[in-house]
Amino acid sequence: MPSIGAKRRFRSPAPPLSAASPPTRKSLRRCITATPNSVPTVIQKIDTDENKVESHESNAVKSRWNPKDVEQLRMAKEVLHMSTAPSTIVCREEEQNVVLEFCKGCVEHEKAGSLYICGCPGTGKSLSMEKVKDNLLNWATQGDFPLPDVLSVNCTSLSNTSDIFSKILGLHKSLGKKGSGTPLQQLQNMYSHESPTTNMILLVADELDYLITKDRAVLHDLFMLTTFPFSRCILIGVANAIDLADRFLPRLTSLNCKPTVVNFRAYTKDQILRILEERLNELPYIVFQHQALELCARKVAAASGDMRNALCICRSAIEMLEAEIRESACSLNALEEKSSSEQNLPTAPDFVKKQEFDMVRIDHMALALSKTYRSPVVDTIQSLPHHQQIILCSSMKHFRGAKKDTTLGELYKSYTTICKSSLIPPTGIMEFSNMCRVLNDQGLIKLGQSRDDKLRRVTPKIDEGDITFALQGIRFFRNCLQ
Ligand SMILES: Nc1ncnc2c1ncn2[C@@H]1O[C@H](COP(=O)(O)OP(=O)(O)OP(=O)(O)O)[C@@H](O)[C@H]1O
Numbered sequence: 001m002p003s004i005g006a007k008r009r010f011r012s013p014a015p016p017l018s019a020a021s022p023p024t025r026k027s028l029r030r031c032i033t034a035t036p037n038s039v040p041t042v043i044q045k046i047d048t049d050e051n052k053v054e055s056h057e058s059n060a061v062k063s064r065w066n067p068k069d070v071e072q073l074r075m076a077k078e079v080l081h082m083s084t085a086p087s088t089i090v091c092r093e094e095e096q097n098v099v100l101e102f103c104k105g106c107v108e109h110e111k112a113g114s115l116y117i118c119g120c121p122g123t124g125k126s127l128s129m130e131k132v133k134d135n136l137l138n139w140a141t142q143g144d145f146p147l148p149d150v151l152s153v154n155c156t157s158l159s160n161t162s163d164i165f166s167k168i169l170g171l172h173k174s175l176g177k178k179g180s181g182t183p184l185q186q187l188q189n190m191y192s193h194e195s196p197t198t199n200m201i202l203l204v205a206d207e208l209d210y211l212i213t214k215d216r217a218v219l220h221d222l223f224m225l226t227t228f229p230f231s232r233c234i235l236i237g238v239a240n241a242i243d244l245a246d247r248f249l250p251r252l253t254s255l256n257c258k259p260t261v262v263n264f265r266a267y268t269k270d271q272i273l274r275i276l277e278e279r280l281n282e283l284p285y286i287v288f289q290h291q292a293l294e295l296c297a298r299k300v301a302a303a304s305g306d307m308r309n310a311l312c313i314c315r316s317a318i319e320m321l322e323a324e325i326r327e328s329a330c331s332l333n334a335l336e337e338k339s340s341s342e343q344n345l346p347t348a349p350d351f352v353k354k355q356e357f358d359m360v361r362i363d364h365m366a367l368a369l370s371k372t373y374r375s376p377v378v379d380t381i382q383s384l385p386h387h388q389q390i391i392l393c394s395s396m397k398h399f400r401g402a403k404k405d406t407t408l409g410e411l412y413k414s415y416t417t418i419c420k421s422s423l424i425p426p427t428g429i430m431e432f433s434n435m436c437r438v439l440n441d442q443g444l445i446k447l448g449q450s451r452d453d454k455l456r457r458v459t460p461k462i463d464e465g466d467i468t469f470a471l472q473g474i475r476f477f478r479n480c481l482q
């Protein structure tokens, strides 16, 4: 009996579920509108200036988020939970369309066929297949086509890889016929003879690489089922490896039956940002500063393009804000207690009391990101003396856009501007030049040669994203980096 093969892929670790009760796969929008007491998702204009906030994306007016409100906090985390199905799946329209059109063609012409969907973890493959199944059934119902029977199998749930054949046979068994031989043989037999009364079946085999056995027989037999003359099987296999079909289905290739491959590319920064915004749009208030979401999207896109990571990091950033609120409440209490016990002391200053925590900021996001992605470059930047960090920050401003290098003299001007705007006395040019040499030695910038120090060329050696990421958690740089 074939055994389950080792999983040959790199999967993103399942992020921890931090909410008390893990939400189920459901649409929050549906859920919100269904509860009579909850806030309606229709965004209403709110008259009081105090409560209104402009959304970056749509300029719609949303109310202020109150992270101290347990229910509002729970809702914000829930829209970002990966098991909460979004009401609209953006950025995967093209891929879904290719799969849907393929399935429609098979149903319309009652023709079997196979498709292989691949892509890195968290790129929306499984999510998209759910949507395609729904759309196919709607389309068949509206067009009066015979409805295919749908079978979704996560191959990791099979005790034996060959159980996939019993599952397929089980669907056809509604015909009541009892055959002889193994389930695979019965299917091969069935698909070799004409039987117009048998329904087409759509089989979505997710995590298909679990079917890779030593002799590769199961995977091969499964795809071969779609090549029998009277096969009724539309097979959609889903896994990570782009070359799975080439490596494990060579005979299918030689028979010219190689499945069409649909590649789900890793999400780009803009796509991650759009998906996050779309999910957060379900809430009637603004939870994140736009720059915070942008930072998350940029970092996740550069690292993996895995949407699970982006969602997990955003939830973690909310937790950073929660921690800040807790800390500030503690220090406020301590201050109040002290002032009431020592009667002469004034009460906590108003600005401490009034401190507002109504949005997840860029520094919360930077902290959440640093929990997930640490790199030697980021560590080095974070452990630099403050003035060297300011030099890196000013160099980043120079190298934004098309500029590939600058001179030490020019860099010194930007450095002094940042220092002066923050009321920090800048160092002299000699000291500055020494600090640049240290940064050059650490591989953070490249310093060219020149007799005149001021004319030495300075070129970037590290990613702008790493500088932003490393410094954003430090309050001083919050304004400089934007
Ligand atoms: N386009 C999208 N819009 C909204 N949410 C998305 C989108 N893509 C992915 N997600 C979120 O990311 C989660 C992971 O996506 P999905 O399970 O589809 O990944 P996958 O490509 O099947 O990954 P794996 O290869 O690890 O199985 C989804 O549950 C969903 O919450």
Ligand SMILES: [Mg+2]
Binding pocket: 125, 126, 127, 206
């Ligand atoms: Mg999946």
